[in-house]
Amino acid sequence: MLASEAYAMKRQLVAVALILGTALGGLIAPDASAQPVIPGHVAKTRVDRLTGEIKWHDSLPDALAEARREGKLVFWVHMLGQIDGAT
């Protein structure tokens, strides 16, 4: 093999390695902006506290009536799903 052919082959190999490295690196590189998650059992404890220690009305007229009696505002949440179940 001529020296020039060997050099060309070496360049091609380096190029392929660079392309593969970039592609695989993009797939497996960790996301630097990732935030730690709250484990499921901790999330469940928190939701249980939220729904166990605070009464959640599912009727707005009832919530407004109680707010009038107690002189408070109403915190009315629109959400996908159930506050004590799947959301």
Add this chain to the structure above:
Amino acid sequence: MRAVSLSQEPAFSALQSDFVCGVKDISRERYAGVSRKHDKDGQAIKTTNGAGPHNLQLFMLAPDGTVLHCLPGYWHPADLVREMELAYQLYDVWTDPSLSRPQKDELFRQMHTAHVRQHPRDMVFRSRMQGFDQQFEAKHRLYTSDTIRDPEYVQVVLQSTGKVPPQGFKTTDEIVHQRMALRPFLPYQDFDVARYTDYGRPFYDKHEDQRDLSGQRVAFERDRDKLIGKTDNLPGKRRPTRNSFQRYLMQRGMQYFLRYGVAAATR
């Protein structure tokens, strides 16, 4: 939201002592967004203020049902309490017998507009709009969206780099107060939730259950059966269509029925 904001201090104590709480499932409402379904014991993750505006709305109402404040999407517990305090100040205005209705409305506008200027830097930082929501706004309503501070700048950067520049957009805390200032003391039933919460894409999910504890995403499942919300509006949703062969069979069936079925019935 349940596990990372409402159940956390100082929001939890404020809810417990100063508010009567209630909840409504909006899954079938026309303005609802879409998310992956999360069980109560599923993993949770913090996000930015105002993220997921179509999937969650936090109303603060006077006891007569008047809307004092509405926060779309997730809010950090400390920032949520800051907004709760504003709601109580607005309630004082609403119940002040010495003020006329026009005076109350003007104060409502002023207080919402002024409040955003008082937000601390860390709250403003937590209120940057999600990148995919910025892309949605730039792609679908570059020159009509009230979420974009400088449309021409966004367009130039988008064309040259293919990416949206975050600094071309307003923060969600600013958007919320600007939109609220246009809706002084509205009754809850007259509050236009669809328009008020309309920024960013309808689908919002952080894939909490597909991450390890450090937050790195380790699974890439895309199962449409696990979605919750108004999935009819999702782009790419498969709708039943008839292909030409089905239409041909349908036509032939009808012709056959008319020709022979009706003839047999009248014979």
